Amino acid sequence: MRTIIFRFTAPYLTALMVLFSIFVLLRGHNDPGGGFIGGLIAASAFAIYGIACGVAAVRRALYFHPMAISAAGLLFAVVAGLLSIPAGTGFMTGLWIFPHVFGTELALSTPMLFDIGVYLVVVGGISSIALALEERESD
Amino acid sequence: MAEIEATTGGTLALALPFLAAAIAPIAKRFLGAHAAWLLALAPALAFAILFTFLPTVADGGVVQFGYDWIPAFDVRFSFRIDGLASTFGLLITGIGTLIVLYSGGYLKGHRDQGRFFSFILMFMGSMLGLVLADDLMTLFVYWELTSITSFLLIGFDHDRERARRGAIQALAITGGGGLALLAGFILIRELAGLNSMSEVLAAGDALRSSPAYTAIFVLVICGAFTKSAQMPFHVWLPNAMEAPTPVSAYLHSATMVKAGVYLLLRMQPALGETVLWTTVLPIFGAVTLVMGALLAVRATDIKITLAYTTVSSLGLLVMLIGVGTEAALIGAVLYLIAHSLFKGGLFMVAGSVDHGAHTRELDRLGGLARYMPITFTAALLCALSMGGITPFVGFLAKEEIYHALEHPDAWHVFLIAAAILGNALMFAAAFIVALKPFVGRLPETIHHPHEGGLTIWLGPLVLGVAGLVGALFSETYHHFFSGPMASSAIGAPAGIEISWVPHLNLAFALSLATIGLGILIYLASNAIRAATGRTLAAIGWGPDLGFDQAMRGLLRVSFIATRRLQSGRLDYYMTVTIAVITAGLLVPMIFAGALPSEPKVPELRFYEWIVLALILVGIVAVVIAKNRLTAIVSLGIQGFATALIFMLLGAPDLSFTQFMVETLSVVILALVMTRLRLSPADHRPWRETLPDAALATAGGAGFGLFLLSITQRPFDPVLSDFFERYSYAIAHGHNIVNVIIVDFRGVDTMGEIAVVMTTGLAVLALIRIRVGRRDRAPADPTETTP
Structure with missing residues (x-):
């Protein structure tokens, strides 16, 4: 599958898909999208990159081990749930703040942090499986 | 009763050790072994906080504080500091401070000292x-936490097989007992409606007169006996000696093993004074007392000797709590404090000897007094207390115990005989540990014996001196420490008057007899050791071996069960799973007559028909595909078409996800296929594929009919109305699906992503299994020699 065209376009495609996945993740609360779908898109992006340019390149690009990314996601999700305890409400009660940055109102919340956690878990989990399988292909 | 709120102080005292534990590895990295001084501040500060409650507690007051935890079940995170808790807490934090310092010196230079x-x-x-x-569930959580953390401590030298075995044994026995305790607590909560120790103690006869008393008694006793190492559960305690010595000095003096005793003392006013209590406890206690002491004299490793004397002491305590009279409980409390001090000290001495002379074997030790004078002094101070010689706290305890047991009936004569024999054996054991290594000639095998640093000898010396000071100033000692503790255990104010000045009475005479017998045993210890060894060899079986047999049996059973259930063949799993689901769907539908009525052909637009046709094409292509890759891609076509349908029906989220899942499954399936080096096509004959095809058809029919019958029922809009109304109002999100996932049902999602991650880990592990080993059947774990 390592044709020149594929190898040439794959990095651009991957970058676009990762960007798109983040877009999907962030818009998820109000429009179709969310952490799970975003995670799947990013995972397929890395799978494509792996098929085109080899697993080593993906691992270098990811920097962290995919499983560590996944674990960090789970940590984010749990922390997002725990944050409401010091605030005096029950576990996983959503907390919202609306800071103004450069004149724009941003909606930041623990559900968003939680969704980012979901995103990372899915990216890490699926990528680690896909990468491990791709790696084996060559030996 | 004066009750003060002390939430901040109490919470801080409880949190300090955990905070220190969190920074310990970092502290170790920057300060090396000196981190001990910094980390010891945590228990020292907790000690100081508990000390400030002392005046209140000494006057019979109770300090209470807590937080709501699970209000729906009346579970609170609550605490209660009365005499019993206060003295225990002071012992734990006080000895804990010394232990942290001692570990700083003892494990200096150890790779994992921070851990x-x-x-x-x-x-x-x-x-x-x-x-x-205070709350029963809070107590249970901490109870199991001690089991888990002691598992980590005992297995600290995890490179060694014996350390791992000791750790697992301790976890299995004390953790198992903890589960029994949980059951007991649940019974207390459900049947008697008592949620906390305060309520249990205030309820008077409620538990004793409850029909479930026997069950509660047995369950609580199981918890206490396993933790406090009563025969035959004692085996984990000597095996826990595999841990570094600071662990033994801590776990087996004031803490871990005393947890069971603590529970018995705590529950005594509510569960005690019944025939069951006053019979079962003394018998187990007496047997443990004598057997433990015999085994102590038999051991040749001074640490093992001390371990068995601990078993023996715990037996004595359980026996006294079982007797349950005021004098007996006072005796138990005095002995408990004395034991914490001298045993903690003696274990640290054993560690110092090991540290200085590089052996703990009795026959290779001797003449160390000249080289290790401070350790020798500390050892003697502790041993004198353990031997019950005035003016040490051990003396007070022994006098009180004999005083409590002096009744002229056969039952008490039996108990007092056990106490004298046990105490005499422990007297001998004390001096075997504290005298033998230090006197006589220095064996040639010991090179350069030396005293450890300040942190090494400080702990035993402080504990030894404490045993002396406590007895000399017995009034203060009773007022602040033993008195309040005994009052809590009795359930009424206790007056303790015993002092270090001996009075000529029966108890003193028995004390003298014990010492005399003890000296005889000390002198004849070699003969006794040989005789006990021969007897044990003749019996050949013990609870320790029994534990191994039980574990092997357990492994055997699970191995057989696993071999039956897990064939390791993927097609078998798939067949069973699909067959069970299909039967679960079809059988009730057919037999309950719940089959859906024939559906009307819906009026679809032409492009919807095209999508449906695409699905059919995909399925047919899967079935007739000549090779596997084509089949996988065809499956993808069918999946994409389904995603299109979702899109047309107005479920963009679902459709989106379906697209991605389909894409990834095709990619991963293709990768797996190349990975497994399957032949490109399925060459099985018809007679093998036909049953699979039949099952697949049945499964598809099952799901199809099931979905049809669901859609034919009237739609209940409660949930969708709820989510529609509140999604934006309280969760600030227009996308209901996403709001449900991350907010309304966030806990579900948390569970799901945990599963995703675990699955990822499992798949990773499976992929990494070497190809060469894949075909070999798993070895029977019971056939390997331990």
């Missing part, structure tokens, strides 16, 4: 929480 500090501080926090806990 060790972490473990021991976590254990300390768990133990402190255990004795301060």
Whole structure:
């Protein structure tokens, strides 16, 4: 599958898909999208990159081990749930703040942090499986 | 009763050890072994906080504080500091401070010293929480935390097989007992409606007169006996000696093993004074007392000797609590404090000897007094207390015990005989440990014996001196420490008058007899050791071996069960799973007559028909595909078409996800296929594929009919109305699906992503299994020699 065209376009495609996945993740609360779908898109992006340019390149690009990314996601999700305890409400009660940055109102919340956690878990989990399988292909 | 709120102080005292545990590895990295001084501040500060409650507690007051935990079940995170908890807490934090310092010196230069500090501080926090806990569930959580942290501590030298075995044994026995305790607590909560120790103690005869008393008694006793190492559960305690000595000095003096005794003392006013209590406890206690002491004299490793004397002491305590009279409980409390001090000190002495002479074997030790004078002094101070010689706290305890047991009936004669024999054996054991290594000639095998640093000898010396000071100033000692503790255990104010000045009475005479017998045993210890060894060899079986047999049996059973259930063949799993689901769907539908009525052909637009046709094409292509790759891609076509349908029906989220899942499954399936080096096509004959095809058809029919019958029922809009109304109003999100996932049902999602991650880990592990080993059947674990 390592044709020149594929190898040439794959990095651009991957970058676009990762960007798109983040877009999907962030818009998820109000429009179709969310952490799970975003995670799947990013995972397929890395799978494509792996098929085109080899697993080593993906691992270098990811920097962290995919499983560590996944674990960090789970940590984010749990922390997002725990944050409401010091605030005096029950576990996983959503907390919202609306800071103004450069004149724009941003909606930041623990559900968003939680969704980012979901995103990372899915990216890490699926990528680690896909990468491990791709790696084996060559030996 | 004066009750003060002390939320901040109490919470801080409880949290300090855990905070210190969190920073321990970092502290170790920057300060090396000197981190001990910093980390010891945590238990020292907790000690100081508990000390400030002392005036209140000494006057019979109770300090209570807590937080709501699970209000729906009346579970609170609550604590109660009365006499019993206060003295225990002071012992835990006080000895804990010395132990942290001692570990600083003892494990100096050890690779994992930071981790060790972490473990021991976590254990300390768990133990402190255990004795301060008021709510039964809080107590249980801390109870199991001590089991888990002690597992980590005992298995600290995890490179060694024996350490791992000791750790697993301790976890299995004390953790198992903890589960029994949980059942007991649940019974207390459900049947008697009592949620906390305060309520249990205030309820008077409620538990004793409850029909479930016997069940509660047995379950609580199981918890206490396993933790406090009563025969035959004692085996974990000597095996826990595999841990570094600071662990033994801590776990087996004031903490872990005392947890069971603590529970018995705590529950005594509510569960005690029944025939069951006053019979079962003394018998187990007496047997443990004598057997433990015999085994102590038999051992040749001074640490093992001390371990068995601990078993023996615990037996004595359980026996006294079982007798349950005021004098007996006072005796138990005095002995408990004395034992914490001298045993903690003696274990540290054993560690110092090991550290200085590089052996703990009795026959290779001798003449160390000249080289290790401070350790020798500390050893003697502790041994004199353990031997019950005035003016040491051990003396007070022994006098009180004999005083409590002096009744002229056969039952008490039996108990007092056990006490004298046990105490005499322990007297001998004390001096075997504290005298033998230090006197006589220095064996040639010991090179350069030397005293350890300040942190090494400080602990035993302080504990030894404490045993002396406590007895000399017995009035203050009774007022602040033993008195309040005994009052809590009795359930009424206790007056303790015993002092270090001996009075000529029966108890003193028995004390003298014990010492005399003890000296005889000390002198004849070699003969006794040989005789006990021969007897044990003749019996050949013991609870320790029994534990191994039980574990092997368990492995055997699970191995057989696994071999039956897990063939390791993927097609078998698939067949079973699909067959079970299909039967689960079809059988009730057919037999309950719940089959859906024939559906009307819906009026679809032409492009919807095209999508449906695409699905059909995909399925047919899967079935007739000549090779596997084509089949996988065809499956993808069918999946994409389904995603299109979702899109047309107005479920963009679902459709989106379906697209991605389909894409990834095709990619991963293709990768797996190349990975498994399957032949490109399925060459099985018809007679093998036909049953699979039949099952697949049945499965598809099952799901199809099931979905049809669901859609034919009237739609209940409660949930969708709810989500529609509140999605934006309270969760600030227009996308209902996403709001449900991350907010309304966030806990579900949390579970799901945990599963995703675990699955990822499992798949990763499976992929990494070497190809060469894949075909070999798993070895029978019971056939390997341990």
